[in-house]
Amino acid sequence: MEKKKDRLIRGTALNGRVRAFAVRTTELVDELRRRHDTYPTATAALGRTVTAAAMMGAMLKGQEKLNIVVRGDGPLGQIVAESNALGEVRGYVHHPHVHLPSNSLGKLDVAGAVGTEGSLDITKDLGMKEPYRGSVPIISGELGEDFTYYFAVSEQTPAAVGLGVLVDTDNSVIVAGGFIIQLLPGLTDAEITEIEQAIGNMPSVTILLDQGLEPEEMLRFLFPDAVVLDDLDIVFACQCSRERVEQTLVSLGQHELERLIEEDEQAEVVCQFCNEAYVFNKEEMQVILDQAKL
Numbered sequence: 001m002e003k004k005k006d007r008l009i010r011g012t013a014l015n016g017r018v019r020a021f022a023v024r025t026t027e028l029v030d031e032l033r034r035r036h037d038t039y040p041t042a043t044a045a046l047g048r049t050v051t052a053a054a055m056m057g058a059m060l061k062g063q064e065k066l067n068i069v070v071r072g073d074g075p076l077g078q079i080v081a082e083s084n085a086l087g088e089v090r091g092y093v094h095h096p097h098v099h100l101p102s103n104s105l106g107k108l109d110v111a112g113a114v115g116t117e118g119s120l121d122i123t124k125d126l127g128m129k130e131p132y133r134g135s136v137p138i139i140s141g142e143l144g145e146d147f148t149y150y151f152a153v154s155e156q157t158p159a160a161v162g163l164g165v166l167v168d169t170d171n172s173v174i175v176a177g178g179f180i181i182q183l184l185p186g187l188t189d190a191e192i193t194e195i196e197q198a199i200g201n202m203p204s205v206t207i208l209l210d211q212g213l214e215p216e217e218m219l220r221f222l223f224p225d226a227v228v229l230d231d232l233d234i235v236f237a238c239q240c241s242r243e244r245v246e247q248t249l250v251s252l253g254q255h256e257l258e259r260l261i262e263e264d265e266q267a268e269v270v271c272q273f274c275n276e277a278y279v280f281n282k283e284e285m286q287v288i289l290d291q292a293k294l
Contacts, residue, residue, distance in 0.1 A: 003027065006234035008058050008087065009215045013223035014191065019182040020226060021055040022215035023234060028054070028089055029165055030173035031236045035275045036092055039099035040167040042076055044108040047165035048143040050081045050091040051178040054234045056122075057083030065125040070146075072138055074115030075100075082273070088237035090273040108167065111141030120146050122154070144178075151182065158183040160196075164205035175209035179218060198222050238274035245269045245278045249285075250292045257289045 008023035029047035032038065038046055053068050060066060062085060070079040077094030103109040116138060124132040134154030138146050144163045151159035163178040181199065183192060199222065202208075208218050219226045249257065249267060260267050267280045280288065 006054075007215060008054060008232045008234050009219065009228050010058055010230050010232070011216070011219055011226050011228045013219075013226040014187065017184050017186045017191075018195070018223065019184060020179065020219050020223065021058055022177070022179040022219045023051060023054050023058075024175070024177040024209060024215055025051045025054055025089075025234055026173055026176045026209070028234055028236050029176040032091060033171065033173055036096045038093065038096040040171055041100045041108050041110065041113045042093050042096050042098045043167055043171070043173065044165040045070075045076055045110045045113050045143065046079055046081075046091055046093045046096075047173065047176045048110065048163035048178070049079045050083075050089050051163050051165075051176060052143070052147050052161065052180075053081035053083040053091065054087070054089045055178065055180045057085060057087065057089065058232055060085040060124070060126075062127070064127060067123040067125075069121045070114060070118070070138070070143070071121065072115030072118040072141055074098075074111075074113050074141065076113045076115075079114070080272075087232045087234045089234060090236060090238050092272050092275075108165075110143060114138070114141040114143065116141045120150055122150065147180075151180075158192075160199050162199070162202075162205045164209070166206040166210060175206050177205050177209050177215070177218070179205065179215075179222075181222065195222075236274075238271060238276070240271040240274060240276060240278075242278055245271075246280075246288060246291075249280070249288050252292070254289065254292050257285065257292055261285045261289065 006024050006027045011020050033043045065084045068081045075098045079093045081091035083089045098113050100109040100112045118138045121135045136150045136153050139149050144161045147161040151157045160181045165176040166174040168174050216228050265282045269278045
C-alpha cells in the first residue's frame with residue numbers, strides 16, 4: 001500500500017465561527033520511533049505530543065517557533081516537542097523503552113506512561129524580547145484532554161483536541177494524526193452543544209485515518225460546511241549540525257575541554273532530538289580548545 005505523506009489542513013466552519021486544524025502525522029511519528037527506538041506506549045505518547053505540536057506550529061507565522069514539554073510523573077519522564085510555522089517538527093521522550101499493559105479499554109495506556117500529575121509547559125518564540133510561556137497542570141495524562149485544558153486556561157479559547165496513534169504488532173506506526181477545533185465568539189449555546197455532541201459521537205482519529213480519510217475529510221466528518229483555507233506538508237526536521245555542536249563544545253570552556261582530550265582523546269555528542277552522533281577526534285578537539293582560549 002502506497003504511503004501517504006503527512007499533511008495538515010487549516011479551515012473554518014459555521015461561517016467562520018469555528019477555526020479547525022486536522023493533520024496526518026504517520027510518517028513523522030514512525031520516523032521518531034525509528035530514531036529513538038520507542039516502545040509502543042512511548043510511541044503513542046510522543047506521537048500525540050508531536051501531533052499537537054504540528055497543529056500548534058501551524059497557528060504561528062514566519063519564523064515563530066514553539067516548544068512543548070510534558071512533565072508527568074509517569075515512567076516516560078519528560079516528552080519534548082518543537083515545531084514552527086513551516087510544518088517542521090521534532091521531538092523525543094526521556095525514557096523511550098516504556099511499554100505498559102493495555103488500559104481498561106484495551107488501548108495503549110498513555111496516561112499510565114505519562115502520569116496524571118505534573119505540568120504541560122508551552123513556550124512560543126514570537127520574535128519578541130521575551131518568549132510567551134504558558135503552563136497548566138496535567139489533568140488526565142491522555143494528552144488530548146490536557147491540550148484542551150491548556151487552550152481553555154492559557155489561551156482563553158474553548159477548544160477540543162483529538163490526538164491518536166495506532167501502533168502495529170511490529171511496533172511500527174499504522175496511522176497517527178489529530179484535530180484541534182477552536183470555538184470563536186458568536187456561537188449560540190445550542191450550536192456549542194451540537195458541536196460537543198458531534199465530537200463525542202465521532203469515531204476516534206485513528207479509526208478515521210485507518211479507513212483512509214484525508215485530514216479535510218476528517219474535518220468534514222464534524223462540519224460538512226468546512227472550508228479549507230490552506231494545506232501544509234508536515235515533516236521531521238532537526239536543526240542540529242556539526243557547526244552547532246562545535247559551538248556547544250567551545251562553550252564548555254578550556255578546563256572541561258582539556259579534561260575531555262586528556263581522558264577520552266575524543267568527544268561524542270548525540271543530539272537528543274534526532275539521535276545523530278557527532279564525533280570529534282583529538283586533533284579536532286584541539287582546534288576547538290584553541291577557539292575556547294580566544
